[in-house]
Amino acid sequence: MSTPAAQIKDVVFFGPFSLVAGERLLTREGVPVELGARALDILISLVSHPNEVVSKRDLLARVWPDVTVEEASLRFQIASLRKALGEGREDARYITTLAGRGYCFVAPISRASDQGNVQAVVDASYAPDNLPSRLIRMVGRADDVHTLANQLITARFVTVVGAGGIGKTTVAIAVGHYLKRIFAGALLFVDLGMLSDPNLWQRP
Numbered sequence: 001m002s003t004p005a006a007q008i009k010d011v012v013f014f015g016p017f018s019l020v021a022g023e024r025l026l027t028r029e030g031v032p033v034e035l036g037a038r039a040l041d042i043l044i045s046l047v048s049h050p051n052e053v054v055s056k057r058d059l060l061a062r063v064w065p066d067v068t069v070e071e072a073s074l075r076f077q078i079a080s081l082r083k084a085l086g087e088g089r090e091d092a093r094y095i096t097t098l099a100g101r102g103y104c105f106v107a108p109i110s111r112a113s114d115q116g117n118v119q120a121v122v123d124a125s126y127a128p129d130n131l132p133s134r135l136i137r138m139v140g141r142a143d144d145v146h147t148l149a150n151q152l153i154t155a156r157f158v159t160v161v162g163a164g165g166i167g168k169t170t171v172a173i174a175v176g177h178y179l180k181r182i183f184a185g186a187l188l189f190v191d192l193g194m195l196s197d198p199n200l201w202q203r204p
Helices: 037-047 054-064 071-085 114-127 143-154 166-178 193-196
Strands: 012-016 017-020 025-028 053-055 095-100 100-103
Touching: 012 037, 012 071, 017 100, 037 071, 037 100, 053 054, 054 071, 071 095, 095 166
Parallel strands: none
Antiparallel strands: 012 017, 017 025, 053 100, 095 100
C-alpha cells in the first residue's frame, strides 16, 4: 500500500470533520479531536481509499510496521476510532466492517481544492441554503441517506420515487444536511408540492 499521507492533498472533509494527514490533525468543526496515533493511522489509511475495502493485513502492516500484533489490537483501535468520530449518533456512519475482508470508509468526502472551487460558485450564484430543519431522529433510513449521498457525489443527479407519505422528502432533507459541508452550502430546497395546487392553474 502506498503512503496514505501522500495520497491526501491538503485538507479532507467528511461530515463535520476535517483531516490534515500531513499534520496528523483531525478536527471537528474546528476543534481538535483527541485520537491515538494508531487510530489516526487507520483513519488516514481508510480515507486514502474511500469506498474501497482495505484489508486487515494492509492495515496491520501500515499501523504496526515493525511488530507482529493480533487482529484484536486492530479491532480495538477501530472501535476507538468509531467512538471518536461519534459513529451511530444522529445516524452518522463512517466505517463499515466487511467480515473476513477488512474495513471500508463509506462517508462522502471532499478535498480542500474541491471546496475552493465550489465555494466560488456558491458566492457568485447562491443565496444561503434554505434547507428545512431535519428530523432529530429517523428510524430505519440511515442506509438510504448514505446511499443517496454517495450517489449524489458520483452522479450529481438522483431521483427518489415512491408512494406519497413514505418519507421521501424527509430522506431528501437529511441527505441535504449530510452533504451541506461537502457542497459548501450550495443547496437549495424547492417545494414542488405547490405545483399540484389547482388554484395556481386557474386563469384570472
